Amino acid sequence: MKKYFLQDKIQVGLVVCLGLEVITFVVAYIVILLAGYSPSENVRWFAVIFVPVVLALRFYAKRKEQLIVTKTLIITLFITFLAFMFFLLKTKALTL
Numbered sequence: 209m210k211k212y213f214l215q216d217k218i219q220v221g222l223v224v225c226l227g228l229e230v231i232t233f234v235v236a237y238i239v240i241l242l243a244g245y246s247p248s249e250n251v252r253w254f255a256v257i258f259v260p261v262v263l264a265l266r267f268y269a270k271r272k273e274q275l276i277v278t279k280t281l282i283i284t285l286f287i288t289f290l291a292f293m294f295f296l297l298k299t300k301a302l303t304l
Contacts, residue, residue, distance in 0.1 A: 216273065221280025224268075225261050229288060232257040251301045255292065261285050 213220060236256050240247050247254075265281045268274050296302035 214274075216276045218276060218280050221268075221277040222284060224264050224277070225281050225284040225288070228260040228264055229257045232260050251296065251299060258285065258289060258292075 213224065233254060236254055237247055240250060240253060261281065262285070265278065265285065268278045268281060293302070297304075
């Protein structure tokens, strides 16, 4: 399993980014439920899903031999962040 994440492929970047976002989303959802809050009323709290991806991006960026994974992480993080901001604006959880 460790060898898979040390490859310099686009698929590795997608799995790392989307996998970390999904895992963090599930953990945040469970924590919000256990705290007694409604997840639909606290959508902004799900912005925490981007923190592990930024840390993974830092890890891969420091390893100079994995540029494809780093670029894939940057692009995927940007697209998912834009989708999250669009969702926040559509649900009026964030106003300008």
